[in-house]
Amino acid sequence: MSGRTRVLILTELEPELPPPPLNLLPDDIDVVEINSAPSDDQLAGASVLYVWDHRFADLGALLRRTDQLRWVQGASVGVNRLICPELADRPEVTLTNSRGVFDTAIAEWVLAAVLAHVKGLNDTWALQRQGRWQYRTTGRLAGTRAAVVGTGSIGRAIAERLARLDVEVTLVGRAPGDDPQFGSIRRSTDLVAVAAEVELLVLAVPLTPATTALVGAAVLAALGPQGFVVNVGRGPTVVESDLIDALRAGTIAGAALDVFEVEPLAATSPLWSMPNVLVSPHMSGDYVGFEIDMMAAFTDNLRRWRSGEPLHNIVDPAVGYVPR
Amino acid sequence: MSGRTRVLILTELEPELPPPPLNLLPDDIDVVEINSAPSDDQLAGASVLYVWDHRFADLGALLRRTDQLRWVQGASVGVNRLICPELADRPEVTLTNSRGVFDTAIAEWVLAAVLAHVKGLNDTWALQRQGRWQYRTTGRLAGTRAAVVGTGSIGRAIAERLARLDVEVTLVGRAPGDDPQFGSIRRSTDLVAVAAEVELLVLAVPLTPATTALVGAAVLAALGPQGFVVNVGRGPTVVESDLIDALRAGTIAGAALDVFEVEPLAATSPLWSMPNVLVSPHMSGDYVGFEIDMMAAFTDNLRRWRSGEPLHNIVDPAVGYVPR
Incomplete structure (x- = not known):
């Protein structure tokens, strides 16, 4: 040697x-x-x-x-x-x-998924495949409220870009604190209360004991029927069966998922065929x-x-x- | 009375x-x-x-x-x-x-369409319908270049939001001039030269004699194989048959169209079934x-x-x- x-x-x-x-x-x-x-x-x-x-x-x-x-x-x-x-x-x-x-690429992917939801692009493409001209009104992102869970560089890049598009952003982290850019950081242990105040819940946390199963039935119920979940962190942060139940029942509006409890996502997962769900094969950061x-x-x-x-x-x- | x-x-x-x-x-x-x-x-x-x-x-x-x-x-x-x-x-x-x-809604619709293109969301949904987990790499919007044709309130709202996402924006108008926010405004009569410098061409102009057939084969050829066209103004600004030819030949990458030469778009239009085309029924501004x-x-x-x-x-x- x-x-x-x-x-x-x-x-x-x-x-x-x-x-x-x-x-x-x-x-x-x-x-x-x-x-x-x-x-x-x-x-x-x-x-x-x-x-x-x-x-x-x-x-x-x-x-x-x-x-x-x-x-x-x-x-x-x-x-x-x-x-x-x-x-x-x-x-x-x-x-x-x-x-x-991956910060910029993931933040842009989140914007893409959220704006596609707000503007109903998946429905527009579905109607297009049927050759149907069907006028609808859709939403606006500006003025909505989002919670971004994760105060690392990815979470901050997402929060910053949402704020640039006039979304009112709350950062959620392990420890509370004051942030020069986003004001008071809320604790992830208060996520049920935070979810009740927002329409958009973005998860950008590493997988740790504290973030495993962080989002279950209670958080999803608090998020409510206008709520949209985006997960670009790790699958087990979300209790997938609870998410599927909420999507089925319509107690939340939709989800964009780049990560799953088990990857690749099992062929038998109902997520594949759910309307208002984007199943992305763990690629949001890879440009x-x-x-x-x-x-x-x-x-x-x-x-x-x-x-x-x-x-x-x-x-x-x-x-x-x-x-x- | x-x-x-x-x-x-x-x-x-x-x-x-x-x-x-x-x-x-x-x-x-x-x-x-x-x-x-x-x-x-x-x-x-x-x-x-x-x-x-x-x-x-x-x-x-x-x-x-x-x-x-x-x-x-x-x-x-x-x-x-x-x-x-x-x-x-x-x-x-x-x-x-x-x-x-309609300024904010249309500008957000443009971002949605452009980001969906950059991130390949339509392909992701197509693979999802087939239950296929297929990892790919996609693009980044930041650092790309866009020309926004139209200096009215809608064109400016689009240009501003693209700039907020770190896109290098050139405004194109009827008259050249200097703009405090976007610098030199290029003339729409120079659109072939402008198109050669950008990846994204957004059309937000009223229908006038000067804007009719503004975008034809020459502009599309200059835009090139990475080029993406968005039209939220009026259909006849684009020569639709030239656009179809360019999309078919792959001499541009794709298009998101909210307006058409004739509306509703004819059932026989090849645009309905083209990959990389979003056909939207004149609703981009209607929230x-x-x-x-x-x-x-x-x-x-x-x-x-x-x-x-x-x-x-x-x-x-x-x-x-x-x-x-």
Whole structure:
């Protein structure tokens, strides 16, 4: 082994994402592409692991096979699949995520889904397929009220763009506080009360014990028949069966879902065929060329790592996200 | 006849729009609901006509039957159907429109259509109907370039909201000039050159001789294969057969159309079944409750009329819109 930094890139066995643009990595490192079952030879001497495969959920097993890894970066913002007891036991291993890369794309996806709902575009396309000219009146987004749950960079990007379109936005987070841009941050434990005050509920939280099943029957009932739910965080934040019940009963107006309790969404899920539901295959943040920006975020951190500077976007494994 | 103001309200024979909320009119006027063939008794003594029926296109014939009308308001912003030689011959008759009522709704509809295109929502819904989980990458709106043709209140509302979402906007108008918000206004006679510089072309112009067939094969070719056309003005601004050819050939990416050369759009039009086309039945501006705001705009002008104040939104029949 030379003194060159050895970087493991864990790529997808059955690629769904674009492949990692390895040409963007510096020349003077050793790059080893691995899958979820690397050989001992591949692991030997590697201090850095870039988990490109966002479906990889076995970091614990990998950490048990080597004591040389010091830094693991995930190719996503939500890194719940990488959180494991081994990380907590090994404070010398730093976990980072890809915070920032997806903010604009996800915020625009939320606007697209919400405006499509407000303007009834899915109905317009359905009538178009039937060749029917059917005049209707639809809604306006300006002047409506939204709660955005999640005060990370994605939640803030969503809140900011909704506010730019004259939506009255309430930020909801784990801890209450005052925000220079959005005023008082409400507590997620008060979500039933917050939901009763808004028409739009946007979920942009990492999956943690505190955010699991955060939105169930009580929140949905409070949201009410004009209410629209958007989830771009992680599926288990919403109790999917409660959401399906509310959509069936019409006690909320609709939902746009980019994430689900189990992905891919089961073929048997009633969500596929529900009117007023958008089923999106976990792609809201992934824009054409995002893999280049995601690799750039890694190479920037790699430069910091090699020069001894502090890394960006360090995740606290105890909470599951990048603390503010 | 008393000295009470007699106001004719020309309503729709086969209502498509909500009915006029007559209860919002002041009590101390005579309100006469008419259709497109009023009796002489109905016309007698009436000085004010509110054309609620946006499909009415026979104002000339009506003006020839009475010399008492002094003010005609249209329940739309584009009043091309009301422009007639009789108006030019009778300078004592003032024509006003409903400028301002629809600005926000139309601007939001444009954002909805554009973001749905950028995020591929129609494809997502198509895959959803097939129960297919198919990950894709889509686009970002921020950083793209748009030309908005039309410097009236609707065009400006569209341009402003696109700019709020970090789109680089060029305003295009009849006359060049400098605008405090959007910088240099380009001439619509230079539209081929402007189209070559943008991905998004939004049309929000009244129908006049200068805007008829403004967008044909040359503009569409300049717009190019990433180009997307949105028309919320009047159909004949676009040469529909050229647009169909460009969409078929893939020389532009798509279109969202709320207006057409002939409305309702003919059942035989290939636009109905084209992928990447949104066919919307002339409803982009009509939000739930718009009829109340539209009547309020009329009653405000009626108050001005009765107290001798200048009317708002006076259309110059020679150009066909409210001059700046």
